[in-house]
Amino acid sequence: MVKQERAVRTRETLIRSAAEVFGREGFARASLTAISSLAGVSSGALHFHFESKAALADVVEAEALARLLAVTRTEPPAGASHVQLLVDITHRLAYELRSDVVLRTGFTLGSELSRPARTGLREHWRGWVEKELERAEAHGELRTEVAAQDVVTTVVAATVGLEGLGVRDAMWLSAATVSRLWRLLLPAVAPAALLADLQAGGTRPR
Amino acid sequence: MVKQERAVRTRETLIRSAAEVFGREGFARASLTAISSLAGVSSGALHFHFESKAALADVVEAEALARLLAVTRTEPPAGASHVQLLVDITHRLAYELRSDVVLRTGFTLGSELSRPARTGLREHWRGWVEKELERAEAHGELRTEVAAQDVVTTVVAATVGLEGLGVRDAMWLSAATVSRLWRLLLPAVAPAALLADLQAGGTRPR
Numbered sequence: 001m002v003k004q005e006r007a008v009r010t011r012e013t014l015i016r017s018a019a020e021v022f023g024r025e026g027f028a029r030a031s032l033t034a035i036s037s038l039a040g041v042s043s044g045a046l047h048f049h050f051e052s053k054a055a056l057a058d059v060v061e062a063e064a065l066a067r068l069l070a071v072t073r074t075e076p077p078a079g080a081s082h083v084q085l086l087v088d089i090t091h092r093l094a095y096e097l098r099s100d101v102v103l104r105t106g107f108t109l110g111s112e113l114s115r116p117a118r119t120g121l122r123e124h125w126r127g128w129v130e131k132e133l134e135r136a137e138a139h140g141e142l143r144t145e146v147a148a149q150d151v152v153t154t155v156v157a158a159t160v161g162l163e164g165l166g167v168r169d170a171m172w173l174s175a176a177t178v179s180r181l182w183r184l185l186l187p188a189v190a191p192a193a194l195l196a197d198l199q200a201g202g203t204r205p206r
Numbered sequence: 207m208v209k210q211e212r213a214v215r216t217r218e219t220l221i222r223s224a225a226e227v228f229g230r231e232g233f234a235r236a237s238l239t240a241i242s243s244l245a246g247v248s249s250g251a252l253h254f255h256f257e258s259k260a261a262l263a264d265v266v267e268a269e270a271l272a273r274l275l276a277v278t279r280t281e282p283p284a285g286a287s288h289v290q291l292l293v294d295i296t297h298r299l300a301y302e303l304r305s306d307v308v309l310r311t312g313f314t315l316g317s318e319l320s321r322p323a324r325t326g327l328r329e330h331w332r333g334w335v336e337k338e339l340e341r342a343e344a345h346g347e348l349r350t351e352v353a354a355q356d357v358v359t360t361v362v363a364a365t366v367g368l369e370g371l372g373v374r375d376a377m378w379l380s381a382a383t384v385s386r387l388w389r390l391l392l393p394a395v396a397p398a399a400l401l402a403d404l405q406a407g408g409t410r411p412r
Contacts, residue, residue: 023319024319025319025320026232026234026318026319026320027234028232028233028234028235028320029234029319029320108319111370111373111374112232113229113230113231113232113235113314113373114231114232114234114235122371146390147386147389149386150386150387150389150390151390153383153386153387153390154364154386154387154390154391156367156371157363157364157365157367157368157371157378157387158360158363158364158367159363159367160367160370160371161362161363161364161365161366161367161368161370162363162367164317164366164367164370165328165362165363165366167317167319168317172363177359180353180355180356180359180360181356181359181360181363183353183356184352184356184357184359184360184391184394184395185360185390185394187394188390188391188393188394189390
């Protein structure tokens with residue numbers, strides 16, 4: 001039992017170390033030696049858990065997707081609008097991208113040209129934004145003059161842009177930056193009657 | 207003279223081939239053999255022009271920057287607003303990103319983790335958007351309720367997002383997608399009096 005716990009912990013450490021090295025060097029240049037050395041385990045131990053660098057990257061991406069799902073599965077506070085939930089989750093995602101190297105690297109791995117294209121984190125994020133905006137529209141939370149698909153395109157493009165820019169400069173993932181985005185977008189998206197209740201800075205204290 | 211012309215042409219072919227291979231494989235995995243073979247020249251000829259893969263990537267990025275400068279240097283049509291120029295240039299950039307592999311790869315090379323961070327194409331684009339929106343503000347083309355910095359953040363994030371998403375799916379760089387973005391943003395950005403003259407689909411036929 002103790003041995004099993006240690007194996008689980010070693011595996012977690014390896015995933016985190018892999019995310020750090022992939023995130024710093026990129027997938028193609030990252031070496032398994034650098035990863036095992038950062039994790040403080042032998043290369044034999046690394047190969048016991050992961051058969052190849054590609055397998056390790058797949059696991060980092062899967063673990064990052066699980067964390068993204070945990071972010072997007074957040075329940076809205078009672079009575080909160082879908083638009084406010086979208087604002088809150090965008091803030092939460094930016095915060096997690098700043099602080100969680102596994103989540104951050106999961107996004108960059110998905111767009112690395114040296115790995116095969118697959119349904120990655122961006123695609124999941126796009127799907128979630130779309131579904132949430134469909135709900136907002138069904139609840140009369142979008143201005144009638146606005147096409148929901150225009151909002152989906154703009155929100156997905158802008159948030160993926162913040163994620164990409166944030167790789168090199170975390171300022172793009174700050175709460176101030178996310179608030180700037182929503183300060184401009186909310187009046188374009190939500191009817192005037194709802195605007196007073198919507199907060200571009202989000203409603204969840206962290 | 208003929209010999210010199212041939213050398214210039216070979217160099218151009220090598221840059222284009224390098225952009226294609228970097229764009230498909232990523233910098234770290236791209237091989238000089240694949241590049242010279244795609245260009246139809248010997249590896250000796252490649253080494254005559256470029257001393258290393260890093261030097262070749264630097265030249266691709268510099269050539270892409272020159273092309274981006276050609277896009278952003280476009281003069282506005284007489285009487286056109288700065289906001290309309292921004293819309294038009296965004297459309298032009300998306301079009302060029304779809305059709306010009308050197309420009310497209312110049313953007314992705316700048317965000318590849320396996321290369322050192324430097325002032326790349328995104329940074330130039332950000333600076334140009336900022337300057338153009340400052341001019342728009344000075345000419346009363348932004349709504350007074352709107353902070354120019356909110357517009358800069360949103361436009362830069364959204365356009366960089368389209369560029370990044372467009373690497374894997376060119377639909378994100380279509381004129382329809384860019385128009386969706388501006389259809390939502392223009393009423394948030396420009397005063398009501400100017401809106402009738404602004405065209406989200408751009409004013410330049412291609």
